[in-house]
Amino acid sequence: MAELRKAACPLNCWDSCGFHVTIDDGKVVKVEGDETHPITRGKICGRGRMLEKRTNSEQRLLYPLKKINGEFVQISWDQALDEIAVKLRKIKQTVGTTAVLHSHDYANNGILKNLDQRFFNCYGGVTQVYGSLCWGAGIEAQKWDFGNAYSHEPDDIVNSKNIIIWGRNVARTNMHLYERLLEAKKQGIKVFVIDPLYNATAKQADQFITVKPGMDGLLAAGMMKEILRLGLEDRDFIEQFTHGFADLVSLLDSITLEKISEMTEVSSEVITQLALVYSDRPTATYMGLGMQRYENGGNTIRLIDALAAISGNIGIPGGGANYANLQVGQSFAFNELTLPHRKQDSRQFSIMKQAEETLKASGPAIEMIVVTCGNPLTQVPDSGVVEKAFSSVPTVVVLEQFMTDTALLADYVLPTTTAFEEEDFYYSSMYHHYVNYGPKLVSAPGEAKSDLWIWTQLAARLGFGADFAYTRDEWLRMTLKPLEDSGITLEKLKEQHTMELPVEKVPWHNRKFQTPTGKFEFTSLLGQSKGKNGLLALAVPDESKWNNPLLAKTYPYQLLTIHPLRSNHSQNYHLLGGSLKLKVEIAPNIAEDQGLLNGDYVRVWNDRGEVRGYISILVKAHPNTINIDEGIWKRFGGSVNQLTSSRESDNGLGSTLYDCLVNLERIETN
Numbered sequence: 001m002a003e004l005r006k007a008a009c010p011l012n013c014w015d016s017c018g019f020h021v022t023i024d025d026g027k028v029v030k031v032e033g034d035e036t037h038p039i040t041r042g043k044i045c046g047r048g049r050m051l052e053k054r055t056n057s058e059q060r061l062l063y064p065l066k067k068i069n070g071e072f073v074q075i076s077w078d079q080a081l082d083e084i085a086v087k088l089r090k091i092k093q094t095v096g097t098t099a100v101l102h103s104h105d106y107a108n109n110g111i112l113k114n115l116d117q118r119f120f121n122c123y124g125g126v127t128q129v130y131g132s133l134c135w136g137a138g139i140e141a142q143k144w145d146f147g148n149a150y151s152h153e154p155d156d157i158v159n160s161k162n163i164i165i166w167g168r169n170v171a172r173t174n175m176h177l178y179e180r181l182l183e184a185k186k187q188g189i190k191v192f193v194i195d196p197l198y199n200a201t202a203k204q205a206d207q208f209i210t211v212k213p214g215m216d217g218l219l220a221a222g223m224m225k226e227i228l229r230l231g232l233e234d235r236d237f238i239e240q241f242t243h244g245f246a247d248l249v250s251l252l253d254s255i256t257l258e259k260i261s262e263m264t265e266v267s268s269e270v271i272t273q274l275a276l277v278y279s280d281r282p283t284a285t286y287m288g289l290g291m292q293r294y295e296n297g298g299n300t301i302r303l304i305d306a307l308a309a310i311s312g313n314i315g316i317p318g319g320g321a322n323y324a325n326l327q328v329g330q331s332f333a334f335n336e337l338t339l340p341h342r343k344q345d346s347r348q349f350s351i352m353k354q355a356e357e358t359l360k361a362s363g364p365a366i367e368m369i370v371v372t373c374g375n376p377l378t379q380v381p382d383s384g385v386v387e388k389a390f391s392s393v394p395t396v397v398v399l400e401q402f403m404t405d406t407a408l409l410a411d412y413v414l415p416t417t418t419a420f421e422e423e424d425f426y427y428s429s430m431y432h433h434y435v436n437y438g439p440k441l442v443s444a445p446g447e448a449k450s451d452l453w454i455w456t457q458l459a460a461r462l463g464f465g466a467d468f469a470y471t472r473d474e475w476l477r478m479t480l481k482p483l484e485d486s487g488i489t490l491e492k493l494k495e496q497h498t499m500e501l502p503v504e505k506v507p508w509h510n511r512k513f514q515t516p517t518g519k520f521e522f523t524s525l526l527g528q529s530k531g532k533n534g535l536l537a538l539a540v541p542d543e544s545k546w547n548n549p550l551l552a553k554t555y556p557y558q559l560l561t562i563h564p565l566r567s568n569h570s571q572n573y574h575l576l577g578g579s580l581k582l583k584v585e586i587a588p589n590i591a592e593d594q595g596l597l598n599g600d601y602v603r604v605w606n607d608r609g610e611v612r613g614y615i616s617i618l619v620k621a622h623p624n625t626i627n628i629d630e631g632i633w634k635r636f637g638g639s640v641n642q643l644t645s646s647r648e649s650d651n652g653l654g655s656t657l658y659d660c661l662v663n664l665e666r667i668e669t670n
């Protein structure tokens with residue numbers, strides 16, 4: 001008899017959907033949306049549905065593997081754990097615990113996935129990665145401006161007059177915002193999309209504004225110039241609740257609107273018109289993450305925040321500079337779970353430069369890399385260097401569900417469970433503020449074990465078993481401790497499956513900001529305390545004709561590598577079936593200039609590497625722009641990160657994945 005159970009999507013995504021999962025004969029047979037979920041309301045995307053395939057796939061890793069003479073050999077769990085524990089103990093006794101690099105990302109939104117950090121802290125403190133490939137530049141930017149990065153609750157959107165979707169590929173990456181946009185449009189709320197690509201969201205917009213990639217900060221500066229020229233700014237807000245406005249004014253005075261128009265490749269008329277839209281309050285801004293993956297990414301988000309601030313759109317229903325919603329994750333007892341004080345030693349590599357740092361590390365050199373919830377060989381920039389670094393380290397341990405490009409490089413591959421095979425809570429600090437409960441629904445195939453089981457076993461072998469001597473219930477209760485007063489308990493969550501977290505629904509409505517001055521800061525004291533000048537700037541991407549004219553002559557096209565429609569990063573390509581062809585999407589002018597046709601085979605290259613694929617001419621895109629979706633495995637023609645740079649963003653915490661110039665030419669199919 002088939003059974004229907006409620007569950008939750010574990011994927012790293014804006015939406016954090018509620019599921020209805022059908023189980024038959026001990027197997028997951030279907031994944032659908034839970035129509036009682038207050039935000040996701042029964043609709044889910046193909047990536048969520050495909051979790052059925054991911055769970056049942058014959059490609060699942062079933063046994064611990066060890067590489068011997070270049071070949072993977074099946075070994076027992078005891079052998080794998082004993083050998084890894086011996087190596088960890090030896091490293092600790094000889095060169096010190098920071099000779100271990102913990103390379104991870106956030107492929108699974110389960111709260112107990114953070115126990116890897118507890119393991120490494122209790123072990124003594126390893127080399128950790130800091131910053132984020134994903135959203136690091138913008139998070140830091142909002143911390144400088146507001147003191148934190150908060151979004152309005154999803155249903156607040158109906159209070160807007162205008163909605164600006166700025167660099168977020170909503171129809172593809174954030175489907176429940178897309179649903180709400182369509183509803184808002186029906187109510188007469190105006191929708192504007194600012195993006196170099198004419199994507200599915202742009203098609204639904206009242207107006208699409210194409211912009212030169214990486215130039216959004218300048219565009220925001222242009223709008224601010226016009227708002228001030230026309231006297232449309234919110235004087236009360238500026239005078240009472242902001243710091244550093246005079247610095248902003250002198251910055252805006254240092255450039256003309258004509259120059260901004262030339263650099264952004266947006267006409268002055270459109271800039272003026274958008275200034276009027278911002279002044280016609282409330283205007284909500286929904287920023288995406290693509291546009292901050294540039295050298296100037298932090299400054300870009302800061303200028304857009306400043307635009308929302310001077311136009312009076314902060315702290316009011318229907319407004320907001322919505323980028324991320326960190327208050328969601330901040331609701332849980334993170335320190336109790338991860339025990340940061342147990343670290344005796346520490347070293348940090350930026351997540352962008354983890355490979356270069358590994359290659360040059362000394363005192364101590366990296367002896368072991370442990371990879372959890374990540375596929376760095378595909379996802380980390382400059383993959384040529386990543387491959388070199390991972391191949392150079394004596395022991396690489398990868399906890400995985402599938403034989404990814406990274407797992408192929410490992411010395412030990414430890415097979416892990418998928419979400420329906422273990423119990424956890426799921427939440428996302430990107431969009432809505434509900435936590436979802438995900439029960440264990442089926443048993444894991446073969447000898448696959450949860451990450452938590454692996455940490456528990458290793459901790460016992462290394463003498464800190466007591467730090468992991470908790471039941472699932474106890475772990476989950478530990479994370480909910482700060483929420484008890486709000487009535488959120490494990491029992492209630494198990495019963496209700498999703499619960500609303502006690503967060504600000506209209507952030508900053510009381511105008512009390514979490515910055516050092518307590519105000520919105522155009523000039524950031526936090527930035528200054530970190531050794532920067534804290535000022536806003538008219539900054540451009542590193543790889544642009546404005547900054548590097550010679551490079552721009554050799555490599556005339558800007559390469560974006562946006563998130564794929566049917567895969568969450570690298571997680572689904574091997575399950576899609578059919579023959580996968582790497583698609584090189586190009587702006588129409590490139591096709592005209594080079595006489596390219598759809599289906600032509602081309603190589604795309606720069607000094608860092610080369611990728612080959614088939615031309616697909618976009619109907620509309622900003623001139624000289626190319627896109628290749630990210631996440632593609634080596635065996636399917638990837639990774640596009642062979643082309644991207646590992647430079648860090650202006651504030652040091654974000655990636656510059658889209659700040660990437662390339663050239664392209666047709667070649668013969670081989």
Ligand SMILES: Nc1nc2c(c(=O)[nH]1)N[C@H]1C(S)=C(S)[C@@H](COP(=O)(O)OP(=O)(O)OC[C@H]3O[C@@H](n4cnc5c(=O)[nH]c(N)nc54)[C@H](O)[C@@H]3O)O[C@H]1N2
Binds near residue numbers: 168
């Ligand atoms: N289908 C799908 N959905 C996903 C994911 C996935 O892999 N697949 N991943 C999830 C994760 S982890 C994340 S971080 C989010 C990311 O969600 P998004 O922020 O929506 O995704 P991106 O693909 O980074 O880029 C979004 C948009 O930015 C535009 N863009 C690029 N450069 C610029 C620029 O300089 N200016 C402007 N204005 N726009 C620019 C791109 O053209 C694209 O339309 O998506 C989540 N959802």
Ligand SMILES: Nc1nc2c(c(=O)[nH]1)N[C@H]1C(S)=C(S)[C@@H](COP(=O)(O)OP(=O)(O)OC[C@H]3O[C@@H](n4cnc5c(=O)[nH]c(N)nc54)[C@H](O)[C@@H]3O)O[C@H]1N2
Binds near residue numbers: 106
């Ligand atoms: N060029 C380019 N590169 C990018 C991006 C881009 O837009 N362009 N986007 C960046 C962004 S936004 C992000 S968030 C990162 C994502 O980077 P990653 O998180 O590294 O990418 P994923 O492909 O989501 O997942 C990594 C692996 O985690 C495994 N996994 C899933 N669940 C579990 C689990 O429970 N336990 C363990 N041990 N493993 C698990 C999956 O099988 C998968 O192979 O990529 C970044 N890289």
Ligand code: SF4
Binds near residue numbers: 011017046047175
């Ligand atoms: S991937 Fe995102 S949109 Fe798709 S089901 Fe999961 S949470 Fe929902």
Ligand SMILES: [Mo]
Binds near residue numbers: 012134135
């Ligand atoms: Mo991400």
